[in-house]
Amino acid sequence: xxxxxxxxxxxxxxxxxxxxxxxxxxxxxxxxxxxxxxxxxxxxxxxxxxxxxxxxxxxxxxxxxxxxxxxxxxxxxxxxxxxxxxxxxxxxxxxxxxxxxxxxxxxxxxxxxxxxxxxxxxxxxxxxxxxxxxxxxxxxxxxxxxxxxxxxxxxxxxxxxxxxxxxxxxxxxxxxxxxxxxxxxxxxxxxxxxxxxxxxxxxxxxxxxxxxxxxxxxxxxxxxxxxxxxxxxxxxxxxxxxxxxxxxxxxxxxxxxxxxxxxxxxxxxxxxxxxxxxxxxxxxxxxxxxxxxxxxxxxxxxxxxxxxxxxxxxxxxxxxxxxxxxxxxxxxxxxxxxxxxxxx
Amino acid sequence: xxxxxxxxxxxxxxxxxxxxxxxxxxxxxxxxxxxxxxxxxxxxxxxxxxxxxxxxxxxxxxxxxxxxxxxxxxxxxxxxxxxxxxxxxxxxxxxxxxxxxxxxxxxxxxxxxxxxxxxxxxxxxxxxxxxxxxxxxxxxxxxxxxxxxxxxxxxxxxxxxxxxxxxxxxxxxxxxxxxxxxxxxxxxxxxxxxxxxxxxxxxxxxxxxxxxxxxxxxxxxxxxxxxxxxxxxxxxxxxxxxxxxxxxxxxxxxxxxxxxxxxxxxxxxxxxxxxxxxxxxxxxxxxxxxxxxxxxxxxxxxxxxxxxxxxxxxxxxxxxxxxxxxxxxxxxxxxxxxxxxxxxxxxxxxxxxxxxxxxxxxxxxxxxxxxxxxxxxxxxxxxxxxxxxxxxxxxxxxxxxxxxxxxxxxxxxxxxxxxxxxxxxxxxxxxxxxxxxxxxxxxxxxxxxxxxxxxxxxxxxxxxxxxxxxxxxxxxxxxxxxxxxxxxxxxxxxxxxxxx
Ligand SMILES: Nc1ncnc2c1ncn2[C@@H]1O[C@H](COP(=O)(O)OP(=O)(O)O)[C@@H](O)[C@H]1O
Ligand SMILES: [Mg+2]
Numbered sequence: 001x002x003x004x005x006x007x008x009x010x011x012x013x014x015x016x017x018x019x020x021x022x023x024x025x026x027x028x029x030x031x032x033x034x035x036x037x038x039x040x041x042x043x044x045x046x047x048x049x050x051x052x053x054x055x056x057x058x059x060x061x062x063x064x065x066x067x068x069x070x071x072x073x074x075x076x077x078x079x080x081x082x083x084x085x086x087x088x089x090x091x092x093x094x095x096x097x098x099x100x101x102x103x104x105x106x107x108x109x110x111x112x113x114x115x116x117x118x119x120x121x122x123x124x125x126x127x128x129x130x131x132x133x134x135x136x137x138x139x140x141x142x143x144x145x146x147x148x149x150x151x152x153x154x155x156x157x158x159x160x161x162x163x164x165x166x167x168x169x170x171x172x173x174x175x176x177x178x179x180x181x182x183x184x185x186x187x188x189x190x191x192x193x194x195x196x197x198x199x200x201x202x203x204x205x206x207x208x209x210x211x212x213x214x215x216x217x218x219x220x221x222x223x224x225x226x227x228x229x230x231x232x233x234x235x236x237x238x239x240x241x242x243x244x245x246x247x248x249x250x251x252x253x254x255x256x257x258x259x260x261x262x263x264x265x266x267x268x269x270x271x272x273x274x275x276x277x278x279x280x281x282x283x284x285x286x287x288x289x290x291x292x293x294x295x296x297x298x299x300x301x302x303x304x305x306x307x308x309x310x311x312x313x314x315x316x317x318x319x320x321x322x323x324x325x326x327x328x329x330x331x332x333x334x335x336x337x338x339x340x341x342x343x344x
Numbered sequence: 345x346x347x348x349x350x351x352x353x354x355x356x357x358x359x360x361x362x363x364x365x366x367x368x369x370x371x372x373x374x375x376x377x378x379x380x381x382x383x384x385x386x387x388x389x390x391x392x393x394x395x396x397x398x399x400x401x402x403x404x405x406x407x408x409x410x411x412x413x414x415x416x417x418x419x420x421x422x423x424x425x426x427x428x429x430x431x432x433x434x435x436x437x438x439x440x441x442x443x444x445x446x447x448x449x450x451x452x453x454x455x456x457x458x459x460x461x462x463x464x465x466x467x468x469x470x471x472x473x474x475x476x477x478x479x480x481x482x483x484x485x486x487x488x489x490x491x492x493x494x495x496x497x498x499x500x501x502x503x504x505x506x507x508x509x510x511x512x513x514x515x516x517x518x519x520x521x522x523x524x525x526x527x528x529x530x531x532x533x534x535x536x537x538x539x540x541x542x543x544x545x546x547x548x549x550x551x552x553x554x555x556x557x558x559x560x561x562x563x564x565x566x567x568x569x570x571x572x573x574x575x576x577x578x579x580x581x582x583x584x585x586x587x588x589x590x591x592x593x594x595x596x597x598x599x600x601x602x603x604x605x606x607x608x609x610x611x612x613x614x615x616x617x618x619x620x621x622x623x624x625x626x627x628x629x630x631x632x633x634x635x636x637x638x639x640x641x642x643x644x645x646x647x648x649x650x651x652x653x654x655x656x657x658x659x660x661x662x663x664x665x666x667x668x669x670x671x672x673x674x675x676x677x678x679x680x681x682x683x684x685x686x687x688x689x690x691x692x693x694x695x696x697x698x699x700x701x702x703x704x705x706x707x708x709x710x711x712x713x714x715x716x717x718x719x720x721x722x723x724x725x726x727x728x729x730x731x732x733x734x735x736x737x738x739x740x741x742x743x744x745x746x747x748x749x750x751x752x753x754x755x756x757x758x759x760x761x762x763x764x765x766x767x768x769x770x771x772x773x774x775x776x777x778x779x780x781x782x783x784x785x786x787x788x789x790x791x792x793x794x795x796x797x798x799x800x801x802x803x804x805x806x807x808x809x810x811x812x813x814x815x816x817x818x819x820x821x822x823x824x825x826x827x828x829x830x831x832x833x834x835x836x837x838x839x840x841x842x843x844x
Contacts, residue, residue: 223693228681
C-alpha cells in the first residue's frame with residue numbers, strides 16, 4: 001500500500017519509537033483498508049449472492065473504467081491539484097473514436113470514417129491536446145486547476161455535442177471493441193487493461209525520477225522550486241497524463257457500453273475522485289499513491305455492487321454513498337493533521 | 345517642545361517574557377501629546393514587544409500602564425483601538441484578498457441604515473484619503489495585486505487617517521522609496537502639529553533623527569538612553585545601540601575586523617545594472633571563485649528579491665546576469681540550477697520537505713545526474729549518507745523523516761543538498777538565523793570549506809554578525825541600491841550600520 005521505497009525504512013524507525021505513532025502516521029493507509037474489509041464482510045453476511053466468484057468478476061468489471069480514469073487523477077491529486085474535466089474528456093474521446101469509424105447507415109451522424117488505428121490515434125491526440133490546454137492554463141496563465149478544468153469540462157462537453165448532435169453512435173474500431181467488451185480465458189480485457197494501467201502508474205510513481213518529482217511537488221511546491229525542479233513542467237505533465245488516461249477510459253467505456261453519446265460518463269467524475277480520496281491519497285498532495293487508489297476503487301465497487309445485493313431502497317443508496325464519501329474525507333483531512341503532529 | 349506638558353501615556357517598570365526569554369526588563373517609557381518619539385535598537389532589543397503591549401496585542405505583562413494619568417489595562421487590540429491607539433505592525437498585516445478600499449476601512453466600513461456596506465461611498469472616501477497621501481490607485485483593485493511597498497503605504501495610510509491620537513509605526517519605511525518616505529514624514533509632522541502622538545521605529549537612524557523630537561535607545565530588553573534628537577548624533581546612537589565590550593558572549597564584532605586583501609579567483613557570477621521595480625536599482629557586482637561575498641542591509645532593502653533573481657525565481661526588469669562569462673536569462677529555478685547557481689532560502693519551510701526522509705531531501709538536487717529514468721535508491725542513500733557524515737548531521741540516519749530533526753540540523757540538510765550537487769555559485773540567505781552557537785560555528789566551518797574548494801559564495805543577511813563572521817568582501821544594500829563596498833579594509837558592526 002505504502003507508496004514509496006523509503007516507507008519501509010521510515011516505518012522501521014517509527015516502529016522503534018512505539019506502535020501508536022506508527023499507526024497514527026499510517027492512518028491514511030489503514031483506514032480505507034479496514035473499511036474495505038468491513039464492507040466486504042457485511043455484504044457477505046447480508047447476502048449469499050455477494051461473495052461468489054462470479055460477483056467478484058462483476059465488481060472488477062464495474063470498477064474498470066473508473067480505475068483507468070483514476071490512474072491519471074491520482075497523479076493530479078498527488079500534486080495537490082484537481083482535474084474536473086476527466087469525465088468530459090473521457091466522453092469526448094469515446095465519441096471521437098466513434099466519429100472516425102464508419103457507422104451503420106441508420107446512424108445520423110456526419111462521421112468521417114478512417115482506418116481503425118488512425119481513428120484511435122486521432123482520439124488519443126484529441127484527449128492529449130485537451131490535457132495540454134489544461135496544462136497551459138494552469139502553468140502558463142496561472143488559472144487554478146479547479147477553475148481551468150471546470151472550463152475544460154464545458155469545452156469537452158461542447159465538442160462532444162458538436163460531434164454527435166444528440167445522436168448515438170455504436171461502432172468503434174475492432175481493437176477498441178475487443179478491449180472494451182471482449183474477454184480472454186474468461187477474464188474481460190477491460191479488467192486486464194485497468195490492471196495494467198494501474199500497475200504502470202504505480203511503477204512510474206514509485207520507481208522513476210518523474211514519480212519522485214510528483215511526490216516532491218505535491219509535498220511542498222515551494223521547496224521543490226527552491227530545489228531547482230521545473231515545477232511547471234511536472235504539473236503540466238500530470239494534467240496531460242490525466243487527460244490521456246481519461247481518454248483511454250472513455251474509448252474502452254464506449255465499447256463496453258456499446259454506444260457513444262452525450263453525457264454518458266457524467267457519474268465517472270465523482271466516482272473517480274471518490275476512489276482516489278477514499279483510498280487515502282491526500283487532497284493536500286504528496287501522500288498516497290496507486291495502492292491507495294486500488295483500495296478506494298474496491299471500496300466503491302463493493303459498496304455499489306453490495307447495495308444491489310441487499311434489499312434496500314434504491315434512493316437510500318445515493319445517500320449512503322454520500323455518507324461514506326464524507327467519512328472518507330474526514331479521515332483524509334484528519335490523517336493529514338495526525339501526520340503533521342507526528343512530524344513535529 | 346515636550347517640556348512642561350504631562351505625558352498622555354506612561355509605562356513604569358514593564359517586564360515581559362516569552363517562555364524563558366526576557367524580551368523586556370523593567371522598561372520605563374513616556375509619550376507626550378504632539379510628540380514624535382523615535383525608537384532605535386538592534387533586532388530583538390524589544391522595541392516591537394513594547395509597542396505591542398501598548399497596542400493591546402500582549403495583554404500579559406508586569407508593570408504599570410497609565411493612559412491620561414489613569415491606570416489602564418488593555419485586554420485586547422480592540423480595547424486599545426477604542427482608546428485611540430493605532431499601530432502599523434512590522435509584519436505587513438493587510439488583507440490581500442480584499443480591495444484597497446476595504447483595507448482602508450478595515451473594521452469600520454460605512455454602512456447605511458439597513459447595515460449594508462455603502463460601496464460607492466467607501467470607494468470614494470478611500471480614494472480621497474489615499475490621494476491626500478499621494479497614492480494614486482483604483483480603490484476597487486485587490487490589494488494583493490499591488491507591489492509590497494504600495495501595500496505598506498496603504499496600511500500606513502489606514503492607520504494615519506483612522507483618527508487615532510496615538511500612532512505607532514513599527515519599521516514602516518523598509519519597503520518605501522525615497523519620495524514616499526518624504527511624503528510620509530511631511531504627513532507625520534502635520535499630524536504632530538495637530539496634537540497627535542507618534543512612535544516611530546526605524547533602522548534608518550538618519551530618518552529617526554530627522555523626523556522625531558525625542559529618541560529612545562533599546563538594548564537587550566532594556567532602555568539604555570533617552571535624549572532629544574537635537575542633542576545626539578548617529579554615531580552616539582549606534583554606540584548606545586550595540587554597546588561596547590562587556591556582555592559579549594560570542595564575538596560581538598564591535599571592534600574593527602580586517603577584510604583580507606583580495607586573493608580570490610576569477611569572477612564566476614557577474615551581475616550588471618540589475619533592477620526590479622520598487623525593489624532594486626542598478627545593482628552590479630561580481631562573485632568570485634574562492635571568496636565569500638557578504639551582502640548586508642536592513643529588512644526590505646531588496647536582498648530577498650536579489651537572491652530570487654540570482655536563482656531564476658524572479659525575473660528582473662532590467663540588467664544582465666552572467667555565469668562564467670556567458671549571459672543568462674533564467675526562465676526557471678531549474679535553469680539556474682543547471683547553470684550552476686544554487687540557493688538556500690531563509691525559511692526552512694521553503695527549502696525542505698518535512699514529511700520526507702532526509703536522504704530524499706538531499707538527493708533531490710542530483711537525481712537528474714544519477715538517474716536517467718529509474719531511481720537508484722542505493723546510490724541515493726550512499727550519497728546522502730556521505731553528506732550526513734561530513735556535515736555531522738544528528739542523528740545520522742538518512743531514512744528518518746526530516747521533520748524529526750532539530751532546526752539546526754535541518755539547516756545543515758539544506759546545505760547538504762547543494763554540497764552533493766555541487767554548484768559553482770552558492771547563494772545563502774540568513775544561513776545562521778535562529779541557530780545556537782554550536783550550529784552557527786558548524787555552518788561557518790562548512791562555508792569556509794566550500795570556499796576552499798573554489799565555490800563562489802554569496803551570503804545575504806540582515807544580521808551584521810552573520811555577514812562579518814563569514815564574508816571576505818561586503819556590499820551594503822540600502823533601499824535597493826549598493827551604497828558601499830568593504831574590500832581589503834577595516835570593517836565593524838558600527839561601520840556597517842553607519843553605511844546602511
Ligand atoms: N511572540 C513571541 N514569542 C516568543 N518570543 C518573542 C515573541 N515576540 C518577540 N519575542 C522575542 O522577544 C525579543 C524581543 O523581540 P522584539 O520586540 O521583536 O525586538 P525588536 O522589535 O526590537 O527587534 C526577541 O528575543 C524575540 O525573539
Ligand atoms: Mg521589531
